[in-house]
Amino acid sequence: MDFEALDVELNGLRETALKRLGEVGDTRSLADWRVEYMGKKSAISTLSKQMGSLSAEDRPKFGQRMNEVRQALETAFAARQAELERIEQAKRLAAETIDVTLPGRRVPMGAIHPISRVIRDIEEVFLGMGFSIVDGPEVETDHYNFELLNLPKDHPARDMQDTFYLTEELLLRTHTSPMQVRTMERMRGEVPIKVIVPGRVYRRDEDDATHSHAFTQIEGLVVDRGVRMSDLKGTLETFAKALFGPNQQVRLRPSYFPFTEPSTEVDVICVHCQGDGCRVCKGTGWIEILGAGMVHPRVLDMSGYDSQVYSGFAFGMGPERIAMLKYGISDIRLMYQNDLRFLSQFTGV
Amino acid sequence: MKVSYMWLSEYVDLDDLSPQALADRLTKAGLAVDGVESRNQGVEGVVVGEVLSVEKHPDAERLNVCAVDAGTGEILQIVCGAPNVRAGIRVPVALVGAKLPGDVKIKRAKLRGVESNGMLCSAAELGLDTRLLPAHQTTGLYILPEGTPIGTDIVSLLQLDDAVLDVDLTPNRSDCLSIRGFAYEVAAILKRPTTFPTTVDSLESDGPSPLTVRLETDGCSRYDAQVLEGIASKPSPLWMQMRLMAMGIRSIDLVVDITNYVMLEWGQPLHAFDADTIADSTIVVRQAREGEVLVTLDGQSRTLTGDMIVIADPDKAIGLAGVMGGENSEISGTTKRVVIESAQFAGRAIRRTGQRLGLRSEAQQRFEKGIDPSAVRNALARATELLVRLAGAQPIGSMVTAHRGDLPATATTSVRFSPDACRVSLGLDISDADMAGILASLGFVVTMHSDDWTVQVPSRRPDVVLQADLVEEVARLYGYDNIPSTHLVLPITPGMRDGRQRLIEQVKDVLVGIGLYEVRSYAFTSPEALRPMGMNESQPPIPLMHPMSDERGVLRTHLLPSLAEIAKHNLAHRVDGGAIFEVGRTYLADALPLTKQPIEREQFALLWFGETGESLREKSRPYDFYDAKGAIERVLAALGVKATFVRLELTWLHPGRSARIVVGDEEIGVIGEIHPAIANDMGVPGGIYAELDVQPLVKHRTMDVTVEPLPKFPGSRRDIALLVQQEVPVGELLETIEMSAASSGILTGVQVFDVYMGQGIPEGHKSVAIALHFQDSERTLTDEEIEDTVQLVVTSAAVAHGAQLRS
Numbered sequence A: 001m002d003f004e005a006l007d008v009e010l011n012g013l014r015e016t017a018l019k020r021l022g023e024v025g026d027t028r029s030l031a032d033w034r035v036e037y038m039g040k041k042s043a044i045s046t047l048s049k050q051m052g053s054l055s056a057e058d059r060p061k062f063g064q065r066m067n068e069v070r071q072a073l074e075t076a077f078a079a080r081q082a083e084l085e086r087i088e089q090a091k092r093l094a095a096e097t098i099d100v101t102l103p104g105r106r107v108p109m110g111a112i113h114p115i116s117r118v119i120r121d122i123e124e125v126f127l128g129m130g131f132s133i134v135d136g137p138e139v140e141t142d143h144y145n146f147e148l149l150n151l152p153k154d155h156p157a158r159d160m161q162d163t164f165y166l167t168e169e170l171l172l173r174t175h176t177s178p179m180q181v182r183t184m185e186r187m188r189g190e191v192p193i194k195v196i197v198p199g200r201v202y203r204r205d206e207d208d209a210t211h212s213h214a215f216t217q218i219e220g221l222v223v224d225r226g227v228r229m230s231d232l233k234g235t236l237e238t239f240a241k242a243l244f245g246p247n248q249q250v251r252l253r254p255s256y257f258p259f260t261e262p263s264t265e266v267d268v269i270c271v272h273c274q275g276d277g278c279r280v281c282k283g284t285g286w287i288e289i290l291g292a293g294m295v296h297p298r299v300l301d302m303s304g305y306d307s308q309v310y311s312g313f314a315f316g317m318g319p320e321r322i323a324m325l326k327y328g329i330s331d332i333r334l335m336y337q338n339d340l341r342f343l344s345q346f347t348g349v
Numbered sequence B: 001m002k003v004s005y006m007w008l009s010e011y012v013d014l015d016d017l018s019p020q021a022l023a024d025r026l027t028k029a030g031l032a033v034d035g036v037e038s039r040n041q042g043v044e045g046v047v048v049g050e051v052l053s054v055e056k057h058p059d060a061e062r063l064n065v066c067a068v069d070a071g072t073g074e075i076l077q078i079v080c081g082a083p084n085v086r087a088g089i090r091v092p093v094a095l096v097g098a099k100l101p102g103d104v105k106i107k108r109a110k111l112r113g114v115e116s117n118g119m120l121c122s123a124a125e126l127g128l129d130t131r132l133l134p135a136h137q138t139t140g141l142y143i144l145p146e147g148t149p150i151g152t153d154i155v156s157l158l159q160l161d162d163a164v165l166d167v168d169l170t171p172n173r174s175d176c177l178s179i180r181g182f183a184y185e186v187a188a189i190l191k192r193p194t195t196f197p198t199t200v201d202s203l204e205s206d207g208p209s210p211l212t213v214r215l216e217t218d219g220c221s222r223y224d225a226q227v228l229e230g231i232a233s234k235p236s237p238l239w240m241q242m243r244l245m246a247m248g249i250r251s252i253d254l255v256v257d258i259t260n261y262v263m264l265e266w267g268q269p270l271h272a273f274d275a276d277t278i279a280d281s282t283i284v285v286r287q288a289r290e291g292e293v294l295v296t297l298d299g300q301s302r303t304l305t306g307d308m309i310v311i312a313d314p315d316k317a318i319g320l321a322g323v324m325g326g327e328n329s330e331i332s333g334t335t336k337r338v339v340i341e342s343a344q345f346a347g348r349a350i351r352r353t354g355q356r357l358g359l360r361s362e363a364q365q366r367f368e369k370g371i372d373p374s375a376v377r378n379a380l381a382r383a384t385e386l387l388v389r390l391a392g393a394q395p396i397g398s399m400v401t402a403h404r405g406d407l408p409a410t411a412t413t414s415v416r417f418s419p420d421a422c423r424v425s426l427g428l429d430i431s432d433a434d435m436a437g438i439l440a441s442l443g444f445v446v447t448m449h450s451d452d453w454t455v456q457v458p459s460r461r462p463d464v465v466l467q468a469d470l471v472e473e474v475a476r477l478y479g480y481d482n483i484p485s486t487h488l489v490l491p492i493t494p495g496m497r498d499g500r501q502r503l504i505e506q507v508k509d510v511l512v513g514i515g516l517y518e519v520r521s522y523a524f525t526s527p528e529a530l531r532p533m534g535m536n537e538s539q540p541p542i543p544l545m546h547p548m549s550d551e552r553g554v555l556r557t558h559l560l561p562s563l564a565e566i567a568k569h570n571l572a573h574r575v576d577g578g579a580i581f582e583v584g585r586t587y588l589a590d591a592l593p594l595t596k597q598p599i600e601r602e603q604f605a606l607l608w609f610g611e612t613g614e615s616l617r618e619k620s621r622p623y624d625f626y627d628a629k630g631a632i633e634r635v636l637a638a639l640g641v642k643a644t645f646v647r648l649e650l651t652w653l654h655p656g657r658s659a660r661i662v663v664g665d666e667e668i669g670v671i672g673e674i675h676p677a678i679a680n681d682m683g684v685p686g687g688i689y690a691e692l693d694v695q696p697l698v699k700h701r702t703m704d705v706t707v708e709p710l711p712k713f714p715g716s717r718r719d720i721a722l723l724v725q726q727e728v729p730v731g732e733l734l735e736t737i738e739m740s741a742a743s744s745g746i747l748t749g750v751q752v753f754d755v756y757m758g759q760g761i762p763e764g765h766k767s768v769a770i771a772l773h774f775q776d777s778e779r780t781l782t783d784e785e786i787e788d789t790v791q792l793v794v795t796s797a798a799v800a801h802g803a804q805l806r807s
C-alpha cells in the first residue's frame, strides 16, 4: 500500500466517524460510537496495522497523520459527551422540579415577651454607656421602700404609691428605688455609681387598660462628685436617641418625687406622630416616658454619701408603657394575659 | 385642685393671658394642668325673667302657661312643665333663638296647641353640676334670688364666662391649695405683682370671748375661735355659690358656705359649731379616749382610737379635729350662736385618723399637707367679716386664741443658699441677679453676701427648707428648657451583665430558639390555685394584709399554677397548644406570720400543653415528656451543665413520668407530666412541666472550653442489641456500659438508636439497640481489641441488668 491510498482511507474514516458522532443522541450510544470508531477493533485500528507495509520514509508520516485523526476524534468525542451530559442533566433536573411555594419543614417558633424585649433593649443602651445592672428583692421593708427615700411614715406623698403590705413593716416594693439605697450601701462610699435596676413592682391599682397592680420598672442611678442636672438631661437624651431614633429630643418638666430634688418628668417626641400632634400625645407632640431628678440630699446622706461632697441623679421608667408605645398595644392587660395569638406577633422583635 | 380663672384674676393681672395660655405656663413651671374647662357648656341668649302669672294648660294636666317678663319689652307666653313654677319667681328664661348645652336651640313652638315663646330653665338645663347645688335647687326650675334684675344675661350672672383649671398638684405644694397661695405662684411665674385686698377688716368686738379654749394635746399647736350670734338662716349669695361650684365644692347653706369659701381663699379649714351645745362654753382639744364613740356629721357612729384628736367640751367629744364635725354640735336653722374654729392640727394625726375611718375631706387633705400658720388668724377674721356682711351676724367678744408653746416670732424660715453650688448642680450658667430675681418673685426675701446668701422663706412654703429646694425653685422658674444637655464626666466603667444576668438572657434565647414563648404572669395568686398541688400545706403562702381580691390574695409559692392558668386561657381561646416558659420568682416564708423578708427563689418554669399542631408533613400530636426533656437537655448543653435525670415521685406529677434533674448530688430542677388528677383539678387537660433553679445553674455552668485534638486514626462502630426487662431504665444501662468500658479507654461514645417491644420479643422485655463508638488517638484499633471490649460491655450489662445479647 502506498501512503496516499492509506491517507485517503483514513480521511474517509474520519469523516464517517465525525458524521456519525453528530448523530449520536445519548450517552449510551456515545459509548457504542467510541467502541466502533476508536476501539481496538475499529476500522482505524485495523488501518494502523497496515502501517507496516509502508516505506520506512512514509511510516512516521502516516503515524503522525494517524495521531492527528485520533486526536481530532478524541476532542470531538469529549465535546459531544459534555454536550450530551448537559442535555441529559437538564432533562433530569426538569423532572425533579418541586413546588417551591409549599411551606418548609416546620421548625417551632418562639418569642421573647414584649416587656422583656423592651427591658433588654433599654439594658443594652445603658450597658453601652458603662452602667451595670443590679436587681433586688420584691418584698421590701417599709424602711427601704419609703423611709430611706425621704418618705417617713404618714407622709402625704405615700398616697402617690398605694401599697400592698404583708405586715406592718414588710411590703411589696412600689418602685425599684429602694435599690438606690441598697446600691449606695453596698458601694460603701465608693464612686462612681452607675447602675440600672430592672424589676417588678406592685401598687394597689385596679387593673384596667392603662393600670396594673403589678408592672415593671427600670431605675437608674448615677452618683459621683459633681454630677449635674445637665448630665441627667444629656444621658437621657442619649438614651432616647438610642431607643427611639436619632431625631429624638427630651423635654424636662418640673415635678415632684420625695427622693429627688429638683425633680422632673421627662417627655420625648411622640413616637407616633414625630411631634406633629396626634391622639396618642393628646395633640402635644410629646409623650411622658419617665420621672427623674437629682438625688435628694437627705437620701444621699442617709445612704452614706455626704451630700456636700457628692451628687447624683436618678430616673425611673416603665417598660410596659414603652412597649405599649413602641408596639401599639392599647391595653396593658394583654401583656399579662399571655395569649399565644398575641405573643406570636413578637417573633420578629 | 380646681382653680377659677376669674377668682384668680382678682389677685393677679391675667388680662392678656387666656386660660389655656395660663395653663401652659403653669405646666411648664411644674403645676401640671390636666384640663381647662369653660364653665359655659353652651348657654347663649338666656336672661333673667319674672313669672307674672301661671295658668293651667287647657289640654295638658302637667303643663302650665306662664306670662313672663324677661325684659324684652313684651310679655312672653311660655309653656312650662316644671312643678315648682309659680307667679313671682325669677328664673332663667331661654328666649327664642337661645342656645342651651347639648346643642339645644330654642324655637317658637306650639305645645298641645298653645304657643310657647321660649323656655324656663332648670339648673341642669343650663349645664350646671347639680351635685354641687343646694338640695332644693337640684330639681325643677332654677329659682334665682329675689331681686335679681330682670333681663340680666345668665352667663354673667352665673359666672359662666369663667374657666376652671384642673391642676394636678404634687403633694409638696400645699401652698397652692388656696386661691391666694395659687396667686403667689402665678405672680412669680408671670413676674407680676399680686393685688390682694390690703387687709382683712377686724370686726371682732371688744371684751372677752364667752368661750374658753384648753389645749391638752401636742396634736394642736394653735386654736383660734370667734363666737357670733344673730345669724340669718338663708342660702349664700349666687356669686359665692358659683365660686364654690367652680372649685368643685357643694353649696349647703350660708354658714357652711362661708367656711368653705374662706378655706378656698386662704387654705385654712374652718369649722362651725352650735355654741349652745358646748357645755360650760369650754372647748377642750385632746386625744380621743380609746373606744370613745362619736356620731359624725354624716350620721355615722365612729369608734375612736387613742391616736385621734377630738374637739370636746368638758363632757363629751363634739368633733373629730380636722376631719369631720360631730352631729351633736351641728348648726341648724334654729342655731342662735355659732363658734367658728380656725386651728392648726398635726398633719400626721389627721392623716392617720382619716385613713382609719376611710374619710378624705377637703379640710383633712389640707391639714395633712401642712397649712400656713400665718393664715389661722386671717382666715378667722375673714370668715367673721363675711358672716357679719352676708348673714347679719354680730361678733360676741374678741377672738379667743390658745396655743401650745410660744408662737414663732416670724412666719419665715431661713435657708442658706450658695449661688455657685446652684449653678454647678444644674449645669446652668445663670447670673446672681437672675437667681435673686426669681427668689424675690416668689415672695422670698434674699440677703446676698458673695456666695453665702440667706433666703427667708414665708411660712406658706413649708416645702422649701434646703438649698436643693431653692435650686429647684430657681430651675423651674428659669425654665427647665434652658438647662443644657451635657455628658457625664466620670471614669470609664465596664458595662457588663454579671454571670446570673448573662445566663438568664442566654437560656431565654435558647428556649425561644427552640420554639418556646416567654410569658410573664402575676406573682399574686390564691390558696385555691395552689391547693391542687398541696402547696398550702407543704409551703404555706404569704398572705397580703389587704388583698384587692381573693384570686390575688397570696404570693405564689410555685410557678406551675401561673403557667397552668395561661394554658387554660389559651385552650379556651382555641389555641391548639403551645410551649411556654417564664423566668419568675416564688416567695417562700421561713415561718408565718412573716418576720423577715422571704426567700425569693428565681426559676425557669416551662410548660408544654395541648398539641403540637398540624403541619404539612407532621400530624398534630400531644406534647410528651421527651419534648420537654429534649428542651432541658438543650439548655443544659448550652450552659455546659452535665445533669442526670432520676426517677421521682411527687404527688402532683405522673408517678411513672417524672424525674428530678440532678447535678452531682444537688437537685436543680424537676420535669414531668402533670398528674392527671391534679390537671383535672386545675382545669387543664394535662401537660408537661419542667423547672430549673437559676442559682445552681449559675454555680454549675462552665464557661471554659479546652479543645480536644481531632482524631488522626479512623474510628469504628459496633451495634449491639440487648434484651432487658421492660422496667430497666435505658439511662442506667448506658451508664453501666460506659463505666464497664472506661478502663479500656477506647469506647468514646454510646448511643441508643432503637428501643423495640412487640413481635419477636418475649413478654415484659424490650430490645435496646445501641451503637458503640471506638476510637484511639494514637493508633488504628484492631478488630480483636474492639471485640474484647464489646464482650466486656455485654457481660457487664448482663450482670447489672440481666441483659442478653440478641444475635
Ligand SMILES: [Zn+2]
Binding pocket: A270, A271, A272, A273, A274, A275, A276, A277, A278, A279, A280, A281, A282, A283, A285, A286
Ligand atoms: Zn403624637
